[in-house]
Structure formats: C-alpha cells, structure tokens
Amino acid sequence: MSDTEQYWYNLTTKQVERGFESPAVDRAGPFATAEEAAKAPELLAERSRAWAADDAADDNWGTPAKGSSGDASDR
Template sequence: MTSDSEKYWYNLKTGEVEKGYESPAIDRAGPFDTPEEAAKAPEIMRERSRAWADEEARDDAWGPRSEPADDEQ
C-alpha cells in the first residue's frame, strides 16, 4: 500500500496536480493513485456532489410523517 504522501493530489487553488504533500491540506483534493485521476478531480467532485444532492432529494421526498387529521381519528 502506498502512503498518501506518495500519491497524487489536485490543488484546488492552482488547478495543478501535485505529488505528495506540497500544498496545505485545505487546498488539496485527493489522494489519487495516478496523476491522470488527480487531474479529473473537479469532474469527480461534481459527479459526487450531484449524486449526494440526488440522494438527499430522494430522502427529502419521503417527507415527514404526518399526523392523522382530527376527522380521521
């Protein structure tokens, strides 16, 4: 297993791919196994964000359980 310090990261500020811990953690996305994967980080993050939003929308569609109306009891 490769240490994260030997993997590739996408620098969110510069848009550059870096190997290891070149930038502060807050500026990095990753780790990725290859520089090609790291270069796709913005696309990967958009896809994951879209998937999370879709999942949350499905969860919200369940809605709160409503209490029966007075005339239904």
C-alpha cells in the same frame, strides 16, 4: 503506498501535486496516479450531483408519487 507517492488535486491552483505540497484545505485526494488526480474536478462534480439527488430523495421520502393521491384506492 506512502503519502509522498500519492497525487492530489490543488483546488486553488488547479494543479496536480505529488505528496503534501499545499495545505490540506486546498487539496482533493489522494489519487494513485497523476491522471486520476487531473480528473478530480469532474469526479467531485459527479459526486456532488449524486449527493444532491440522494438528499432530494431523502427530503421527499414521505411525499406520494406524482399522479397518486396517496389513498388506498390508488393501490
């Protein structure tokens, strides 16, 4: 599928575009259909939440679980 056959979501205008109608900095995609591109804001929000949760888990990798003092008697 060529780039002109794919759809993009314009983050500035909030419109679905086919092909390279706007600068790359303004576009999210590509998507196979206009319907998928229209759902880009929800998809981006979902991915952002997942990445934030992963980052939080990474930040706490050495922290004992709640209710655990971390010593051998807890095991």
